[in-house]
Amino acid sequence: MKLEVLPVVQGDYLLQNYDETAADFDWKDAEKAFSWHETGRMNMAHEAVDRHANSDRKNKIALYYRDANRNESYTFHEMKKWSNKAANVLKAHTNLEKGDRLFIFMPRSPELYFALIGALKMGVIVGPLFEAFMEGAVYDRLVDSEARAIVTTPELLSRIPVDKLPHLETILLVGDNVEEDNKTVDFMKHMNTASPYFKVEWLDKEDGLVLHYTSGSTGKPKGVLHVQEAMLQHYQTAKWVLDLNEQDIYWCTADPGWVTGTSYGIFGPWLTGTTMVVLGGRFSPGAWYQAIEDFGVTVWYSAPTAFRMLMGAGDALVKDYDLSSLRHVLSVGEPLNPEVIRWGAEVFHHRIHDTWWMTETGAQMICNYACLPIRPGSMGKPIPGVTAAIVDDNGEVLPPNQMGNLALKKGWPSMMRQIWNNPEKYQSYFLKNEWYVSGDSGYMDEDGYFWFQGRVDDVIMTSGERVGPFEVESKLLEHPAILEAGVIGKPDPVRGEIIKAFVSLREGVEPSEELIAEIKQFVKKGLAAHAAPREIEFKDKLPKTRSGKIMRRVLKAWELDLPTGDLSTMDD
Numbered sequence: 001m002k003l004e005v006l007p008v009v010q011g012d013y014l015l016q017n018y019d020e021t022a023a024d025f026d027w028k029d030a031e032k033a034f035s036w037h038e039t040g041r042m043n044m045a046h047e048a049v050d051r052h053a054n055s056d057r058k059n060k061i062a063l064y065y066r067d068a069n070r071n072e073s074y075t076f077h078e079m080k081k082w083s084n085k086a087a088n089v090l091k092a093h094t095n096l097e098k099g100d101r102l103f104i105f106m107p108r109s110p111e112l113y114f115a116l117i118g119a120l121k122m123g124v125i126v127g128p129l130f131e132a133f134m135e136g137a138v139y140d141r142l143v144d145s146e147a148r149a150i151v152t153t154p155e156l157l158s159r160i161p162v163d164k165l166p167h168l169e170t171i172l173l174v175g176d177n178v179e180e181d182n183k184t185v186d187f188m189k190h191m192n193t194a195s196p197y198f199k200v201e202w203l204d205k206e207d208g209l210v211l212h213y214t215s216g217s218t219g220k221p222k223g224v225l226h227v228q229e230a231m232l233q234h235y236q237t238a239k240w241v242l243d244l245n246e247q248d249i250y251w252c253t254a255d256p257g258w259v260t261g262t263s264y265g266i267f268g269p270w271l272t273g274t275t276m277v278v279l280g281g282r283f284s285p286g287a288w289y290q291a292i293e294d295f296g297v298t299v300w301y302s303a304p305t306a307f308r309m310l311m312g313a314g315d316a317l318v319k320d321y322d323l324s325s326l327r328h329v330l331s332v333g334e335p336l337n338p339e340v341i342r343w344g345a346e347v348f349h350h351r352i353h354d355t356w357w358m359t360e361t362g363a364q365m366i367c368n369y370a371c372l373p374i375r376p377g378s379m380g381k382p383i384p385g386v387t388a389a390i391v392d393d394n395g396e397v398l399p400p401n402q403m404g405n406l407a408l409k410k411g412w413p414s415m416m417r418q419i420w421n422n423p424e425k426y427q428s429y430f431l432k433n434e435w436y437v438s439g440d441s442g443y444m445d446e447d448g449y450f451w452f453q454g455r456v457d458d459v460i461m462t463s464g465e466r467v468g469p470f471e472v473e474s475k476l477l478e479h480p481a482i483l484e485a486g487v488i489g490k491p492d493p494v495r496g497e498i499i500k501a502f503v504s505l506r507e508g509v510e511p512s513e514e515l516i517a518e519i520k521q522f523v524k525k526g527l528a529a530h531a532a533p534r535e536i537e538f539k540d541k542l543p544k545t546r547s548g549k550i551m552r553r554v555l556k557a558w559e560l561d562l563p564t565g566d567l568s569t570m571d572d
């Protein structure tokens with residue numbers, strides 16, 4: 001496939017449509033892109049798929065999908081048809097109603113996208129689950145959300161503790177020769193015979209869309225709920241930040257199990273009618289470059305860890321591929337080192353644009369949007385319609401160049417609307433009912449560029465994935481040899497951070513290399529591979545407060561040879 005090479009017209013959309021000096025941008029203006037501007041009724045699936053299928057884009061490719069065994073493409077018309085079928089299967093074989101939760105737990109495949117869009121057509125809230133999650137992690141999420149149905153594959157079925165999940169009524173299996181029973185449905189068999197027509201459920205802008213579970217420093221993972229109105233920001237940022245245009249071939253490397261994989265691996269690109277590439281399978285530098293060449297990818301959104309791994313694979317490899325179709329490269333999830341930007345400029349001939357946002361913000365917030373001159377190392381500036389500031393712990397705005405909490409003025413369209421089942425936790429994010437406090441620290445320079453410093457809590461970012469130390473510690477404590485556990489992020493040149501666990505052992509248990517391997521495997525099997533500690537260190541005793549809380553900050557200081565700071569609350 002050889003495609004016309006696009007000129008590097010980065011940011012033309014923002015330049016034409018938004019004057020940075022005019023502070024009068026209003027999200028209401030963005031509504032004009034959608035018919036619900038007049039009707040008030042909407043559905044993400046209609047706006048992202050059906051709307052294009054009913055237009056000149058009907059036969060435009062919506063999805064290129066490739067993995068080791070499959071190489072397929074689907075037009076917007078076909079996406080509409082298959083997602084209608086999926087909606088009909090869900091309607092016929094589950095009790096799901098508007099607002100109920102359906103989880104999708106499977107590796108990337110066209111069927112994942114059919115099921116997800118199909119569920120949205122019914123007004124169901126979708127909870128995407130990363131395929132690497134093991135039983136404990138799956139259980140926590142399904143139980144908390146009271147999910148009524150799940151779409152999964154026979155391979156992953158054993159990780160769903162069906163008997164312990166009273167709300168889970170239906171399991172839709174995507175695979176061959178599925179045996180059906182009163183709970184189990186052969187998804188593909190019914191897809192093949194289902195009607196390709198479906199009437200979407202019209203929704204209000206505050207109706208639910210997706211529920212993404214994410215980790216904090218304390219407690220179980222929490223369910224972050226996003227609503228239909230988020231589409232305004234998905235759409236606008238796809239234009240302003242991703243700079244998507246009609247001819248683009250766009251590739252987002254994130255899995256829909258993470259928020260990047262839904263907001264920018266489905267919604268943003270499809271709301272703008274853009275052709276998108278999805279690559280199944282594992283990370284492999286050669287396969288990635290090959291995909292860019294074969295599909296003629298023009299806009300590419302990935303993460304610092306991936307770029308650092310590509311960098312590690314060497315410049316010679318890059319030269320084996322024709323990457324000249326690329327015109328815009330972006331990054332999210334962790335600090336993007338200036339070194340990586342320099343490397344990217346050299347080998348891709350484009351400076352990688354950093355973007356900052358979080359599961360809770362639902363869409364990009366502070367970015368090197370396409371027309372903004374990049375300052376390597378800075379996350380960029382807030383997009384139009386978003387107000388960001390550095391505030392102190394009382395919510396007072398700090399002057400430029402002063403370090404503090406990175407905060408956002410409440411009320412952007414893609415802001416989370418709930419922490420599932422936990423209104424107190426939701427409230428705890430806001431200061432003075434005005435500022436959403438991100439948990440990141442940083443500063444703003446005198447020109448309004450934001451610079452990231454770190455997390456103020458103990459959340460670990462490893463290979464761009466967010467891991468809560470509490471979740472890992474809880475799993476470690478389930479191991480019979482372990483008495484106490486404290487988990488920290490340890491800086492790592494490739495992965496940003498790796499997970500390091502400090503553990504003390506029960507009476508009579510001797511430390512050994514075998515035990516280390518066994519504990520690693522235990523977390524891997526129980527939680528997820530990416531949540532397993534890469535390093536484990538045995539300690540006779542762990543530093544604790546008088547109330548018995550493990551002091552991770554002291555562990556971190558030990559690890560990094562830093563001063564331990566105030567120890568007045570430490571138990572002797």
Ligand code: PRX
Pocket residue numbers: 214259260331332333334335336354355356357358359360379438439440452454455461464465466
């Ligand atoms: O610490 C920040 C880091 O990732 C956190 C959010 O993680 P998650 O909810 O998993 O979402 C990741 C992708 C949207 C933030 O609190 N983070 C995200 N982007 C950046 C970043 N850190 C530095 N630079 C970024 N561009």
